[in-house]
Amino acid sequence: MYCLSDKQIDYIINDISTRGVEMEALQQNLLDHICCIVEQNLEVDGDFESFYQKTIKTFYKDALWEIEEETLLLLTFKNYYKMKKTMIISGLFSAITMTAGLIFKFMHWPGASPMILMGVASLGLIFLPLMSVLKTKEKQNKNDKLIIVFGAVFGVLISFAVLFKIFHWPGANIMGLISVAIMLLVFTPLYYFTGIRNPENKTNTIMITILLVMGCGLFLTLINFRPGFTIVKASEKINQHLEECYNYATQQNSLIFNKTIIDTLTNKKNNIELNKKCNELCNAIEVIKLNVLQLTEQNIATVITYSELTMPDNYDIPTNILFGENATAKPQLQALKTNLNNFNTFILENFKQNSAILINLSDITNTDSGLPETWEKSNYYHMPLVCILRNLTQLQLEVRLIESNCMR
Amino acid sequence: MNYSSELIKGTLKTIVLKLLADNKKMYGYEITQTVKEQTLDKILITEGALYPTLHSLEADGLVTTEIEFIGKRVRKYYRLSPQGKIKTKEKVSELADFMNTMKFLLNIKTKTV
Numbered sequence: 230m231y232c233l234s235d236k237q238i239d240y241i242i243n244d245i246s247t248r249g250v251e252m253e254a255l256q257q258n259l260l261d262h263i264c265c266i267v268e269q270n271l272e273v274d275g276d277f278e279s280f281y282q283k284t285i286k287t288f289y290k291d292a293l294w295e296i297e298e299e300t301l302l303l304l305t306f307k308n309y310y311k312m313k314k315t316m317i318i319s320g321l322f323s324a325i326t327m328t329a330g331l332i333f334k335f336m337h338w339p340g341a342s343p344m345i346l347m348g349v350a351s352l353g354l355i356f357l358p359l360m361s362v363l364k365t366k367e368k369q370n371k372n373d374k375l376i377i378v379f380g381a382v383f384g385v386l387i388s389f390a391v392l393f394k395i396f397h398w399p400g401a402n403i404m405g406l407i408s409v410a411i412m413l414l415v416f417t418p419l420y421y422f423t424g425i426r427n428p429e430n431k432t433n434t435i436m437i438t439i440l441l442v443m444g445c446g447l448f449l450t451l452i453n454f455r456p457g458f459t460i461v462k463a464s465e466k467i468n469q470h471l472e473e474c475y476n477y478a479t480q481q482n483s484l485i486f487n488k489t490i491i492d493t494l495t496n497k498k499n500n501i502e503l504n505k506k507c508n509e510l511c512n513a514i515e516v517i518k519l520n521v522l523q524l525t526e527q528n529i530a531t532v533i534t535y536s537e538l539t540m541p542d543n544y545d546i547p548t549n550i551l552f553g554e555n556a557t558a559k560p561q562l563q564a565l566k567t568n569l570n571n572f573n574t575f576i577l578e579n580f581k582q583n584s585a586i587l588i589n590l591s592d593i594t595n596t597d598s599g600l601p602e603t604w605e606k607s608n609y610y611h612m613p614l615v616c617i618l619r620n621l622t623q624l625q626l627e628v629r630l631i632e633s634n635c636m637r
Numbered sequence: 638m639n640y641s642s643e644l645i646k647g648t649l650k651t652i653v654l655k656l657l658a659d660n661k662k663m664y665g666y667e668i669t670q671t672v673k674e675q676t677l678d679k680i681l682i683t684e685g686a687l688y689p690t691l692h693s694l695e696a697d698g699l700v701t702t703e704i705e706f707i708g709k710r711v712r713k714y715y716r717l718s719p720q721g722k723i724k725t726k727e728k729v730s731e732l733a734d735f736m737n738t739m740k741f742l743l744n745i746k747t748k749t750v
Contacts, residue, residue, distance in 0.1 A: 255688055258713060295685060300693070303689045303692065304692060304693060
């Protein structure tokens with residue numbers, strides 16, 4: 230009987246590990262097994278290394294790690310039926326909750342959002358990953374496995390992109406674009422070139438590839454990554470028109486002001502103060518407009534060109550610029566409100582004006598929730614860039630109108 | 638004559654369980670050698686089939702293990718759990734029944750040919 234030295238045992242364990250067997254329990258099993266064979270079959274003065282190399286080769290077909298792979302397969306196969314059952318239940322749950330959620334949403338019944346959320350979460354986090362794991366196990370071909378994995382990744386991303394879109398959460402568009410990119414640039418070519426090689430599937434492959442490309446095209450059109458062209462054009466016109474009105478009012482006021490300065494009958498001191506306050510307010514509003522524009526569009530424009538806006542519908546960035554935690558206005562917007570309030574007080578005290586012409590800063594009832602909302606939240610929170618710019622120009626115009634009324 | 642690996646694969650769990658039922662505790666190499674001796678070299682269990690099966694039986698709770706240190710290496714003994722004893726009976730009777738059915742089925746076929 231051959232007696233193995235510690236060095237030889239180390240040699241065997243290292244070799245097993247180098248050959249790709251990583252599970253410690255399996256390494257120990259194989260080590261003991263090989264040692265037994267060596268001890269039983271090798272002559273006392275035999276050549277250990279060549280005998281070992283010959284023996285280890287009888288353990289496998291192509292590589293030693295096949296044993297570990299087979300072990301892992303058997304261990305995970307145990308959960309196969311549980312996984313399959315979970316997959317079917319989660320799929321059914323997702324289909325039911327999503328359908329019910331969408332019906333609730335159309336009917337404006339309460340509880341629609343959590344249902345849709347649960348449906349998509351169950352689809353994207355349980356059903357699709359489980360399906361891809363189970364299906365990849367069934368396939369032998371590497372390409373078939375890849376197709377399933379990419380298909381599942383696409384499915385998860387697209388379902389979350391739609392979910393984010395429904396809930397107006399940031400990141401929906403980028404997720405949607407990435408998923409369509411995966412579908413068009415990775416999945417479809419892989420699917421097409423794998424399927425086309427098989428003469429039996431040739432027609433089917435071509436048909437499904439066409440359907441996939443068409444589906445992606447339709448999705449891109451439907452998801453509305455950019456706001457509708459007509460809406461963009463309309464808001465561009467509204468903003469330009471309002472801006473022109475404001476500029477005109479500024480010019481006219483300036484002319485009237487210059488006249489009143491010469492006219493000895495008017496209250497010069499008040500008018501000078503009024504003009505100063507109006508200019509300061511309008512300039513402060515212009516600063517906010519440019520600030521929001523520059524940060525949203527990531528440029529350093531000093532003049533607003535409405536026809537060149539690249540993100541007219543973005544509301545995430547403007548909201549982040551103007552509002553902090555819990556939708557409370559940041560100092561910039563708060564300061565504006567204070568200044569407008571002071572302006573109102575100044576007008577009331579110095580000019581005999583009807584309070585109806587003052588800038589309305591009171592709370593406004595939200596038409597969706599029926600609850601009162603602060604002036605700043607109602608005008609600027611979750612508002613697209615074009616609307617924020619419009620509301621601010623409107624404010625500048627209102628200031629100029631008050632100015633002109635007071636100077637008469 | 639050696640039997641094909643497909644035939645052995647389908648019956649390996651039963652073979653291992655039955656051996657453990659008869660021998661209380663065994664280690665891997667011992668199992669392969671016992672099968673080889675008892676079947677007069679007709680059934681040769683490969684390492685690639687045996688260890689995955691043993692690990693799977695352990696994960697299913699049908700066998701328990703105990704470790705013995707032999708110098709620098711570790712020997713793992715396998716022993717039937719109470720659950721494994723019940724399973725062995727089921728498996729053996731199932732296989733016996735299956736063999737009878739096969740015998741019957743194949744006999745009929747031989748007659749008709």
